[in-house]
Amino acid sequence: MALRIIFMGTPEFSVPTLRALAEAGHEIAAVYTQPPRPGGRRGLDLQKSPVHQAAELLGLPVLTPLNFKAEEGRQQFRDFNADVAVVVAYGLLLPEAILSGTRLGCYNGHASLLPRWRGAAPIQRAIMAGDTETGMMVMKMEKGLDTGPVALTAKVTIGENMTAGELHDRLMLVGARLMRQAMEKLEAGDLPLVTQAEEGVLYAAKIDKGETRIDFSRPAQDVHNHIRGLSPFPGAWLEMDIGGKSERVKVLSSELASGMGEAGAALDDTLTIACGSGAVRLTRLQKAGGKPMSAADFVRGTPVPVMTRLG
Numbered sequence: 001m002a003l004r005i006i007f008m009g010t011p012e013f014s015v016p017t018l019r020a021l022a023e024a025g026h027e028i029a030a031v032y033t034q035p036p037r038p039g040g041r042r043g044l045d046l047q048k049s050p051v052h053q054a055a056e057l058l059g060l061p062v063l064t065p066l067n068f069k070a071e072e073g074r075q076q077f078r079d080f081n082a083d084v085a086v087v088v089a090y091g092l093l094l095p096e097a098i099l100s101g102t103r104l105g106c107y108n109g110h111a112s113l114l115p116r117w118r119g120a121a122p123i124q125r126a127i128m129a130g131d132t133e134t135g136m137m138v139m140k141m142e143k144g145l146d147t148g149p150v151a152l153t154a155k156v157t158i159g160e161n162m163t164a165g166e167l168h169d170r171l172m173l174v175g176a177r178l179m180r181q182a183m184e185k186l187e188a189g190d191l192p193l194v195t196q197a198e199e200g201v202l203y204a205a206k207i208d209k210g211e212t213r214i215d216f217s218r219p220a221q222d223v224h225n226h227i228r229g230l231s232p233f234p235g236a237w238l239e240m241d242i243g244g245k246s247e248r249v250k251v252l253s254s255e256l257a258s259g260m261g262e263a264g265a266a267l268d269d270t271l272t273i274a275c276g277s278g279a280v281r282l283t284r285l286q287k288a289g290g291k292p293m294s295a296a297d298f299v300r301g302t303p304v305p306v307m308t309r310l311g
Helices: 012-023 050-057 071-079 122-128 164-187 220-229 295-301
Strands: 004-009 027-032 037-039 045-047 084-088 106-110 133-140 150-157 236-242 245-257 272-274 279-287
Touching (some): 004 050, 027 050, 122 220, 133 164
Parallel strands (some): 004 027
Antiparallel strands (some): 236 245
């Protein structure tokens, strides 16, 4: 027998899981997602979330509540008579009335190895901290922030130059397979639950714009982790003189390099930049309003002489 599922998710990260559950033959009773937001080139058009668009292509009913404060919305959720709710990057805190609003509860696909990196930005924080391993976990949700017991785990290696975007794309596919496996086990009454460890708890706070500027006074490894952890969004950035004007440039990828000098100084003409200790080579950049480009293409149009200070 297939499960009757309420799916709750919003960004592209959630879409493979929704599709995997539908392909597995489960009945998707409803899809909950964030309401359409202003977007487009001028920010005037209301744009449906990636999950909203995927659900419509699958012919599934979509609901977009702002919250679950009203009893009417909570009752509507219960009236679907679902076996289980599956939550992947939905973006709303769920009250107890929703957590207990299905026969078997709510299961969340979370992108970290809990209890490390509970919270909003586990992918970015793992890379920024220099972690070499992360993963996906299927967790039964409870009132606390990502504190519920874990059902299944899939570990993923973080490469030394891997960006948050690359890790995001890897984890969303791993997560889809893991959630499909979890629902098969839940359907069979064979899904284990293990309480999270009390030690090793870390919180992955939402990325603040104030922490995105590159600080070359830090060690090269930290600078490299910062750049790749914020790529492609929101993007780590620096300021440089372009045509006699100081402009902001995003750095989308880098690699560790040999060399030393005054922090922020260009050590050669290929964008090797000295850090507090060691150096990094900037390999992919993006000017404001421009397209991402390789370092070679960037310096071809915007030469950066040796000893130029960036910051």
